[in-house]
Amino acid sequence: MPASRFLTLAVLAAASAQAVSLTPVQRITTFGPTQVTALAGLPDGSRVVCLDSRWVKLSAAGQVTLATALPEACQTLHVSPDGQTLLTGPAWRVWSATDGHLVRDLPDALSAGFLNNQEIVIRTAAGLERLNISTEQATPLRPGPLTAFLVSPDGSRAVGSDGQRVQLLRLPDLTPLSGYRCEGDCTMK
Numbered sequence: 001m002p003a004s005r006f007l008t009l010a011v012l013a014a015a016s017a018q019a020v021s022l023t024p025v026q027r028i029t030t031f032g033p034t035q036v037t038a039l040a041g042l043p044d045g046s047r048v049v050c051l052d053s054r055w056v057k058l059s060a061a062g063q064v065t066l067a068t069a070l071p072e073a074c075q076t077l078h079v080s081p082d083g084q085t086l087l088t089g090p091a092w093r094v095w096s097a098t099d100g101h102l103v104r105d106l107p108d109a110l111s112a113g114f115l116n117n118q119e120i121v122i123r124t125a126a127g128l129e130r131l132n133i134s135t136e137q138a139t140p141l142r143p144g145p146l147t148a149f150l151v152s153p154d155g156s157r158a159v160g161s162d163g164q165r166v167q168l169l170r171l172p173d174l175t176p177l178s179g180y181r182c183e184g185d186c187t188m189k
Helices: none
Strands: 003-014 021-033 035-043 049-053 054-058 063-068 076-079 085-089 093-095 102-105 113-116 121-123 129-130 138-144 146-150 158-162 166-169 175-181
Touching: 035 076, 049 076, 076 113, 085 113, 113 146, 121 146
Parallel strands: none
Antiparallel strands: 003 021, 035 049, 049 054, 054 063, 076 085, 085 093, 093 102, 113 121, 121 129, 129 138, 146 158, 158 166, 166 175
């Protein structure tokens, strides 16, 4: 049996632009090396952390309030504007941030982000689609593959690339705000 390691989770609290403090709050036992791969704030001041193959919710005071195990590593984390729903990737899934239950798997998603509290935009091999989480209704937004698509935390903009150009887009209508055509390959990673 591997040796147990204790990881002290810490919440970053910025008192001002010049001051950042780390406050240790609770210990979680992990086995082997452990990495924090993503961190997101929720509107109520709590935080969600991707910690290896789980996501952990910390209260505003830094107490662990929820921990959900995943079947794979959690490398990416997005939070809905109201803080009630989470997206984790790269095996994209939608989670309830209030009780930790799995809302939906997104097996075809290559990337995803929130447009608003109820809708997400998903990049698949076939293009972009808009998905209503409650009704599960999907609407195609743009056909054709993209090499990358990253949604801003507030869901108002995205950066996308088809390998030949990179564009800043307004969401949800995908209106180009600016762009750059590459002379060679410009794949975003």
